[in-house]
Amino acid sequence: MKITFPHLGNTFLAVKALFDGLGIDYVVPPLSNREALEIGAKYSPEEICLPFKIMIGNYIQSIREGADTILIVGSCGPCRFGEYCELQMNLLKKLGYNLKFIVLDYPKDIGLKEFFRRISSIASGSDKNNFEKLRVAGFGLKIINLIDNVEKKAKFLCGYELKRGQCKSLLNECRKRAFETDSPEEMICVLKNYAGKLGKVPVSKNKKPLKIAIIGEIYTIIEPFSNLFIEEKLMNYGVSTARCLTPSWWVKDAILSPFKLNSISIRMASRKYLPFYIGGHARECVGEAVLASKKGFDGAIQIFPVGCMPEIVSKSILPNIARDKKFPILTLVVDEMTGEAGYITRIEAFLDLLERRKNNVLYGS
Numbered sequence: 001m002k003i004t005f006p007h008l009g010n011t012f013l014a015v016k017a018l019f020d021g022l023g024i025d026y027v028v029p030p031l032s033n034r035e036a037l038e039i040g041a042k043y044s045p046e047e048i049c050l051p052f053k054i055m056i057g058n059y060i061q062s063i064r065e066g067a068d069t070i071l072i073v074g075s076c077g078p079c080r081f082g083e084y085c086e087l088q089m090n091l092l093k094k095l096g097y098n099l100k101f102i103v104l105d106y107p108k109d110i111g112l113k114e115f116f117r118r119i120s121s122i123a124s125g126s127d128k129n130n131f132e133k134l135r136v137a138g139f140g141l142k143i144i145n146l147i148d149n150v151e152k153k154a155k156f157l158c159g160y161e162l163k164r165g166q167c168k169s170l171l172n173e174c175r176k177r178a179f180e181t182d183s184p185e186e187m188i189c190v191l192k193n194y195a196g197k198l199g200k201v202p203v204s205k206n207k208k209p210l211k212i213a214i215i216g217e218i219y220t221i222i223e224p225f226s227n228l229f230i231e232e233k234l235m236n237y238g239v240s241t242a243r244c245l246t247p248s249w250w251v252k253d254a255i256l257s258p259f260k261l262n263s264i265s266i267r268m269a270s271r272k273y274l275p276f277y278i279g280g281h282a283r284e285c286v287g288e289a290v291l292a293s294k295k296g297f298d299g300a301i302q303i304f305p306v307g308c309m310p311e312i313v314s315k316s317i318l319p320n321i322a323r324d325k326k327f328p329i330l331t332l333v334v335d336e337m338t339g340e341a342g343y344i345t346r347i348e349a350f351l352d353l354l355e356r357r358k359n360n361v362l363y364g365s
């Protein structure tokens with residue numbers, strides 16, 4: 001068994017550490033790239049959303065490196081994500097690939113027994129004892145939290161750094177060094193080391209950078225290739241960004257949702273505008289926009305793929321929030337045809353608007 005998995009931001013680091021610790025053979029697909037997207041777009045149904053296409057590209061690039069088993073998380077809908085694994089299995093079968101799929105659905109949807117059966121089918125490739133397996137799983141959770149924290153710190157501090165680009169290069173260096181490690185323990189050391197380094201980056205508290213919340217469809221905001229590396233671009237402009245939806249948030253949300261203890265602040269903030277879950281993370285998007293306006297952000301950018309049903313609903317709600325809270329929100333819709341030049345122009349125009357608003361407030365001009 002040689003397992004692979006689709007990319008989703010920094011999750012590849014935690015999954016790599018997990019498989020290293022368990023001694024399971026795996027293939028990390030090349031970081032999502034143009035070629036993966038072209039492969040995915042070639043074989044996927046034309047009208048399916050962008051994440052599906054990039055994931056197909058990830059799989060096929062891994063299969064070419066010997067992967068024979070695919071690990072993905074699942075959902076029972078109600079958006080297209082609920083159909084992803086079934087469609088992807090059929091599509092890869094039609095292409096002549098004989099693969100095993102391990103789909104990690106929520107335990108509430110498939111039952112605890114089935115959930116553990118699927119977990120044990122992954123762990124069966126490991127010769128570690130149960131205690132060791134649990135210890136490694138704990139490391140995986142620790143790693144996903146650590147890398148999310150490093151990223152969060154870098155993306156927020158970059159607006160205050162004295163030497164432009166220091167946080168970004170530390171973040172990239174951290175990912176590279178973490179990927180070069182051979183065990184979860186080693187990766188944890190690297191991540192802690194970089195968290196410390198970021199804490200020592202010289203900053204000026206007198207700076208007043210623009211602060212932008214990144215909201216929208218979970219895959220598109222987490223996987224940088226799919227949003228044309230928007231957070232890196234904003235770092236280059238010296239803009240501080242924050243994003244609530246991260247892989248560690250997802251894990252926490254999945255654990256707490258059966259007890260209805262998940263994302264309480266988001267649910268409360270969204271109550272006036274969207275009091276129900278309608279699929280995807282539309283409710284989170286609406287709640288985050290409200291919270292960002294309260295937390296003193298200068299604006300928010302919503303990103304989602306063409307045809308994303310839940311985010312089309314939240315997009316129609318966001319203008320009400322923008323009007324009620326006097327809070328600018330830019331929406332960017334992406335697909336395989338998105339041109340970078342037009343995309344950058346829209347971002348720059350939005351930053352310009354935010355800058356002027358901020359100066360008007362600060363200097364009353």
Ligand code: SF4
Nearest residue numbers: 049079081280308309
């Ligand atoms: S949330 Fe949107 S982009 Fe993601 S799977 Fe559902 S419809 Fe597609």
